[in-house]
Amino acid sequence: xxxxxxxxxxxxxxxxxxxxxxxxxxxxxxxxxxxxxxxxxxxxxxxxxxxxxxxxxxxxxxxxxxxxxxxxxxxxxxxxxxxxxxxxxxxxxxxxxxxxxxxxxxxxxxxxxxxxxxxxxxxxxxxxxxxxxxxxxxxxxxxxxxxxxxxxxxxxxxxxxxxxxxxxxxxxxxxxxxxxxxxxxxxxxxxxxxxxxxxxxxxxxxxxxxxxxxxxxxxxxxxxxxxxxxxxxxxxxxxxxxxxxxxxxxxxxxxxxxxx
Numbered sequence: 001x002x003x004x005x006x007x008x009x010x011x012x013x014x015x016x017x018x019x020x021x022x023x024x025x026x027x028x029x030x031x032x033x034x035x036x037x038x039x040x041x042x043x044x045x046x047x048x049x050x051x052x053x054x055x056x057x058x059x060x061x062x063x064x065x066x067x068x069x070x071x072x073x074x075x076x077x078x079x080x081x082x083x084x085x086x087x088x089x090x091x092x093x094x095x096x097x098x099x100x101x102x103x104x105x106x107x108x109x110x111x112x113x114x115x116x117x118x119x120x121x122x123x124x125x126x127x128x129x130x131x132x133x134x135x136x137x138x139x140x141x142x143x144x145x146x147x148x149x150x151x152x153x154x155x156x157x158x159x160x161x162x163x164x165x166x167x168x169x170x171x172x173x174x175x176x177x178x179x180x181x182x183x184x185x186x187x188x189x190x191x192x193x194x195x196x197x198x199x200x201x202x203x204x205x206x207x208x209x210x211x212x213x214x215x216x217x218x219x220x221x222x223x224x225x226x227x228x229x230x231x232x233x234x235x236x237x238x239x240x241x242x243x244x245x246x247x248x249x250x251x252x253x254x255x256x257x258x259x260x
Contacts, residue, residue, distance in 0.1 A: 009190055010231070010249055015028050015033040015050065017195060024045065034049065034050075041259065043077045043101070046076040049079050051084055054085065066098075075257060076256065078098060078256070079254055080093070081252040098257050101256035102234070105250070106250050106251075107230050109245055109246040110228075111192065111217050111228055114244065121175060121176050122173060122174065123177075125171065126171055129162070134172055134179055139182040142199060142200050168186060169185040169186070169216075170183070170184045180202075180208060181212060182197075183197035183198070184196050190229065192216070194230040210240075210244060
């Protein structure tokens, strides 16, 4: 696969992995991709994933999009990737009140490379509607999710399990039967996408993140995928994925405007 093909694959995955909820509207066009969720107060549910804007209309489109989200009174994000245009998009967003939320790396690995053994004291269990509370409670604890976002998160997880048509596969990692981490595999048209992997800080360094990747690689192999795709935060999961053999395809920035 050529580098440009890898970039396009990971760019498309960033759109496909956000199907939102019944109140979400997703726009997916070659030069523009966006999710709109009026009911959500989390910026990931209101986001511009792809923007290739040519002058002279680029600034007008940016201003209209920012005004649109502001008028809905929701927080929102804007991704700036190697494919983004205009070239000064970052500066235009900063000048309009958005701030750098985090930096990330788009990465991929062959499924076969991640089919690794791990400590038998670690088990990875798929979350279902029957054990959803364990997944939610572990996710909230590991990610330190604000209390006001917990109900919305649980509602979205239930929606994904009921209506995702097998696309959303969440997991809980256990260390000696103690739930200590969560992750998800998204079965997307573009590939097997690794999402939301996190480990309780008290249990890091035990190989739990590696075990969750290996387990999802096994699932991905069973689903017929050749590659694992991930957008990893630069300061947290990206270094781990690099050690596991993931290829760094491109870096990008996420800008946001959060509610005060």
